[in-house]
Amino acid sequence: ETGVTQSPTHLIKTRGQQVTLRCSSQSGHNTVSWYQQALGQGPQFIFQYYREEENGRGNFPPRFSGLQFPNYSSELNVNALELDDSALYLCASSPQNTEAFFGQGTRLTVV
Amino acid sequence: DQQVKQNSPSLSVQEGRISILNCDYTNSMFDYFLWYKKYPAEGPTFLISISSIKDKNEDGRFTVFLNKSAKHLSLHIVPSQPGDSAVYFCAASDRGSTLGRLYFGRGTQLTVWP
Numbered sequence: 001e002t003g004v005t006q007s008p009t010h011l012i013k014t015r016g017q018q019v020t021l022r023c024s025s026q027s028g029h030n031t032v033s034w035y036q037q038a039l040g041q042g043p044q045f046i047f048q049y050y051r052e053e054e055n056g057r058g059n060f061p062p063r064f065s066g067l068q069f070p071n072y073s074s075e076l077n078v079n080a081l082e083l084d085d086s087a088l089y090l091c092a093s094s095p096q097n098t099e100a101f102f103g104q105g106t107r108l109t110v111v
Numbered sequence: 112d113q114q115v116k117q118n119s120p121s122l123s124v125q126e127g128r129i130s131i132l133n134c135d136y137t138n139s140m141f142d143y144f145l146w147y148k149k150y151p152a153e154g155p156t157f158l159i160s161i162s163s164i165k166d167k168n169e170d171g172r173f174t175v176f177l178n179k180s181a182k183h184l185s186l187h188i189v190p191s192q193p194g195d196s197a198v199y200f201c202a203a204s205d206r207g208s209t210l211g212r213l214y215f216g217r218g219t220q221l222t223v224w225p
Contacts, residue, residue, distance in 0.1 A: 002154070002156070004154070006154075031211060033211070033212065033213075035213075035215075040217065041217055042115070042117075042200055042202075042215030042216050042217045042218055043155070043200070043213070043215045044215070045212050045213065045214070048211065048212060056212055058212075090154055090155070092154075092213075094211060098211075099145055099157045099160055100157070100211065100213060101157065102147075102154035102155045102156070102157075103154050104152070104153050104154045105153075105154050
């Protein structure tokens with residue numbers, strides 16, 4: 001039990017649609033990161049938020065965006081979905097500069 | 112560009128024996144290394160970590176070794192148990208500049224058979 005919960009667990013969307021994934025992390029975890037894990041790959045860093053500000057971004061286009069809220073919840077938004085966006089999306093939170101605790105992930109399928 | 116590499120996609124070990132999972136990295140700025148274990152339909156679970164100022168860290172049956180000159184680390188599990196069967200990810204971080212961004216390898220599927 002990591003104290004990080006994600007919703008929904010599974011989602012099917014059509015190409016071109018928009019999706020919002022949600023994450024709730026532990027109280028006091030002021031850093032949240034999002035990762036994309038494609039089939040057969042390791043998790044790839046999308047971006048990180050620290051105290052509600054974006055604090056680093058991986059090699060993902062601007063149609064991937066996020067928000068972090070004061071209550072330690074966060075969102076990942078993806079616009080104009082493409083088939084290659086099908087993946088497991090992982091949220092990870094941590095206090096400050098320690099190991100990250102991952103949620104169970106949201107499996108997104110784009111058809 | 113894969114900065115963390117796990118070159119063995121799978122490993123099969125008999126229960127009670129040692130499991131050795133290997134990981135190589137290319138970025139000399141990495142100063143913190145972690146191993147995560149992942150079961151199907153679950154998120155990665157933190158297992159053990161090591162700072163670049165150490166060459167060994169031990170936690171129960173799990174030991175991580177770091178060879179900075181070779182840019183290589185390994186995870187030893189002794190004795191291996193069937194419940195250890197999972198995908199193991201090696202991850203690295205440059206805590207000085209990236210505030211905890213993790214770079215992951217592709218994972219190694221460990222199977223421990225009775």
